[in-house]
Amino acid sequence: MAKIWIRQAVLRALDDAMADDPSVIMMGEDIAAAGGPFKVTEGLLAAHGPKRVIDTPISEMAFMGAAVGAAVCGLKPVVEMMFIEFIGVALDQLTTQAATMRYLSRGRLTTPLVVRASAGAGQGFGCQHSQMLDHWFRGTPGLKVCVTSNARTTYGLLRSAIEDPDPVVVLEPRILYAEREEYEFDRTYRIPLGKAEIVKPGKDATLLACGAMVRVALEAAASSKADIEVIDMLTLWPWDRETVLESVSRTGRLVTLEEAPAGTGWGAEVVSTVAVEAFGSLKAPPHRITLPDAPVPYSGKLEARYLPNAAYVTEQVAALVSTNKAPTPWWRNAA
Amino acid sequence: MAKIWIRQAVLRALDDAMADDPSVIMMGEDIAAAGGPFKVTEGLLAAHGPKRVIDTPISEMAFMGAAVGAAVCGLKPVVEMMFIEFIGVALDQLTTQAATMRYLSRGRLTTPLVVRASAGAGQGFGCQHSQMLDHWFRGTPGLKVCVTSNARTTYGLLRSAIEDPDPVVVLEPRILYAEREEYEFDRTYRIPLGKAEIVKPGKDATLLACGAMVRVALEAAASSKADIEVIDMLTLWPWDRETVLESVSRTGRLVTLEEAPAGTGWGAEVVSTVAVEAFGSLKAPPHRITLPDAPVPYSGKLEARYLPNAAYVTEQVAALVSTNKAPTPWWRNAA
Amino acid sequence: MTISNSDSPLARREALHDRLEQLRRMIEIRSVEERIQKLFAEGHVRGSTHLANGQEAVSVGIARSIDPDDIVTCTYRGHGHALALGVTPAGVIGEICGRVVGCAGGLGGSMHLVEPAVGLMPTAAIIGAGLPIACGAALAARARGTDRVAVAIFGDGSANIGAFHESLNFAAIQKLPVVFVCENNLYGEYTRINLSTPVDDIAVRAASYNMPGAIVDGQDADKVAEAMAIAVARARRGEGPSLVEMKTYRYSGHSRSDPATYRPAGELDAWLKRDPINIFAERLTAEKLLEADGLDQLKAEVREAVEKATAEVLDSPAPELGEIMSHVGAHSAGGDRRHHFWAN
């Protein structure tokens, strides 16, 4: 099998989607002539031309909104938000306009668009370029949100998102772009939106993660004495209640591993649902491993501590499994 | 005691705050000369002058950001977002700039500002003018979010928010502005941010609500056979874990009443925390009463069904208390 | 030519080629808005509603200058545009009354009128939101090889929001076939333009984007149509966007609750003297298209039709409860009813 950079999976998904469907277009800053700030759109301009691969001025509101209008009028725009934070100047167009278009027209107008963005911490980009921010989108009626975790899920989710008849946000952990991985492209491969995947079966606890945290979860599971089941959430909204509930009903323990401060993390929604639906089948309280309630620090030493690593996750899960009590996060006492 | 409109409590809080502290200023669209689109700023211009009560052009990014700059430079700006949806064009300034100012300056620069906005449904303003949207702010490190529920809490929360050294979002249920209520102003009255209030004690279940849902909760409690404890959350971030956990430890049952689709509601955070911290003291699964997963409909008939009313809440709580099983929301089957 | 209540939006739009129908449509807009005001008082309307009486020439002037498969975005102040573009009185009144006959089936309300068949996107309740969306429609038109144009209608106050600037710049650099129409009615809510905007003419801002900016007498439907024709033709030729400023006035306050006491004495009167319906009626009289008592007759006719439409609306039920959940996403019960613009 060929080793590829994960960013190549983005590129390949976009390239194939454009080749397969002439209505797919792309918009974003420096995605065309320059091949993208993260080189995930390299060659698309040459392959598909300037009418379909469009460099925009620095004006997120304009091109996010243009995507809405273009989607209604028969195109399938894929918008790149270089860093997900940038949609903070244009959120209205996605959550208020795109997400209500179908509703306000009783199904006659729809916005099959994708916002893809690099997201997440770990590389020293500082607190305004390192967040996940899925909570800005998650739960908005009419909108879907997913997070990629490796080459395969990048390809599978992006292709599905672009084919989806409704607006979808795809968050791509920036830190993964430059990772290499064995992966064989299959042009027909898709990951259905709304489905999670058990990436490592286990009996003692269900560990949920998404994005860059999936590999942390897998590492933690690999080095755990307990037999941990790791689930890649893949889609955060609407999320896969069935897979999660089924897993928890088997393992009796639930841990979420979230790259977000607790107040914004997706785990709240999942844990609360499990608490309601699987009440009684839990052997231990559910436990959320989150970021501390603080902005992302720059200094490498601090950012390394700020993000949960495998050792910490292992330790937290072990504590839960062995005591059936939720351990305290390291930062609770530091605060 | 005098009967006042709840909107007068907003006005009075702003007026008193401006009188007590010359650094308080106000900005917003039509708040000065016109006295505010909801008449909550009537007379402030005459009382405090055009340098402190400022009508702005329609440019939320400019005046939200101006509030950030002014706050850093020694003022205490109170920004009116007429409808909370409007911050969708200016979110960056609040959540990315204001909320990180202290962090990025290691405490040397702070942004004591308040964003107050009318919010919520029930009046036929349609899906782009009827949401709570607290999930855009909740959990953001450095930011606080609270919701008013009557004249007293309006006055108490607004005064505290304006005095807070950090940025605070105050959501004011629009539907309450024109309600009348007995209330005697007390210039010294404050509600500490981060504290919830037991507004009706009870033994059988803890019913959490905020904003316009508090009176629905109280009505439901009044007409329930079970003895319901009603808590007004008041601050959604950081929320009052102590009061909630203590209540649940007594009642053994938790119901949240949220004016938001489940995917965005604050109840997820609360229920998940309770599930972790009070695991074992619950007699029944926690239950969330939320809006359906759909935009706010315009037609009066639909909006009346869309919003939980007292009868529905009574019924849902009764089902939980009597069966110790979480009832199904009406819309789960309709979807 | 008389258009009955039962005519389709598309037929109503086609009818607008007729000059008498143009006059009639202006009267209809005025009439429908008067009726809406009454319906509000009668308790049939919820939330708020924004009248555009006095601005009818802009609506009709625009509608007659573009084709039904050109795209229009506009704002909450959209009754006039919706009617001009072809939405039926029952469609508009019905939506505002939250009934199934409403153009959005009662889901949207006064601020959200829509009719894909005549190119009307859901009117947006967020200031500036329509401009980028129009850019996108224009982009799609070009990408799909049509010569369709998009028209973004917005107010003077909206020319101060970021989306205005970004959209004009984006459209200019992309040479998009879009026409930006600013209805300068001198007020944004309760604020006069001079208090929010340091220039008198929004059109001067076109220079920032190297695009043509035109200032137009918005009370004269012919002048509106003329200016639109130039901008639309330019767009269709692929030469890019224009900014067209219509000088106009709203007779009423900003919304139903606004008595508009902030207006200087005499201002309204001066504008009433240049009423768009009267101006156009005089023109048609001069052109011998309208008889001496033609205007009164038309008004009576229209009023009757509007009453009929109102009766139809009030007979029409509120939507089924299931509608709440039927159009959230493709998974919803409403299923796929997608309108295909420029099919084949």
Added chain:
Amino acid sequence: MTISNSDSPLARREALHDRLEQLRRMIEIRSVEERIQKLFAEGHVRGSTHLANGQEAVSVGIARSIDPDDIVTCTYRGHGHALALGVTPAGVIGEICGRVVGCAGGLGGSMHLVEPAVGLMPTAAIIGAGLPIACGAALAARARGTDRVAVAIFGDGSANIGAFHESLNFAAIQKLPVVFVCENNLYGEYTRINLSTPVDDIAVRAASYNMPGAIVDGQDADKVAEAMAIAVARARRGEGPSLVEMKTYRYSGHSRSDPATYRPAGELDAWLKRDPINIFAERLTAEKLLEADGLDQLKAEVREAVEKATAEVLDSPAPELGEIMSHVGAHSAGGDRRHHFWAN
């Protein structure tokens, strides 16, 4: 006059009244940025970093035109401005290396330099964010009865974002004491201005807000200072904002990973011929303030000082882990260290 590493930001700022120090500061900026590039290669810098070599005259020209208690907002491309305003080389390099000696104690990084003592707000990593914040600072200055001004520095590409438009309009209508400085270095990331902006001069956009717009040779510190003086004086007199466009160029690519291959052949060379350090050195020579070998001597001196600062940085520890939680809100362990602007 020579400023040592141990001098305070305020002292460094005051020193800038001296013309030789102005030259020295430009050299320092160039030197520090060269060192940062090396530190990146050596693995001491994380994330990204944005050099402004070639733009030194803008930084120094601005800094010498305003007082330490005037407020400045600028962007991630802020090393030069920070140094010019007074932040020490160790403060800048330290921040970029994530050490406690950094001006934000290592919490911010390259894109977030800050120094309240000389009016520098945390530089913002979101395009356009600094403009409204500068408006607010100006508003506070006026409301508090001072004659302080705010300066917002941003790039040519940033003139296309909504915040630019809203801020200029807001400042104009409020007559705020703010100066908007556009550093037009011809590129926004990898895109040349003509591909993103339909006008050549950002300054023409001033007309949209009825404010003065000036076009300035940004390679000449004196010209920069002259233009700033006019705009600042106007602001201090209460006459409102100005837009000042500095024509300049960045010699490097957008950020460390950008080889800038998108630039037309010869463009860089042409700009190198108008190097701001050389231009100013020649001027000082003509003014007899600089000896024949003065420039080389200064460069050597500065290089040594920068090396010393670098050594100091590399000796300085990373922040304590507790710093993560110490400055989130007033409740945090860091407590209240608030800087009071214009306290008397």
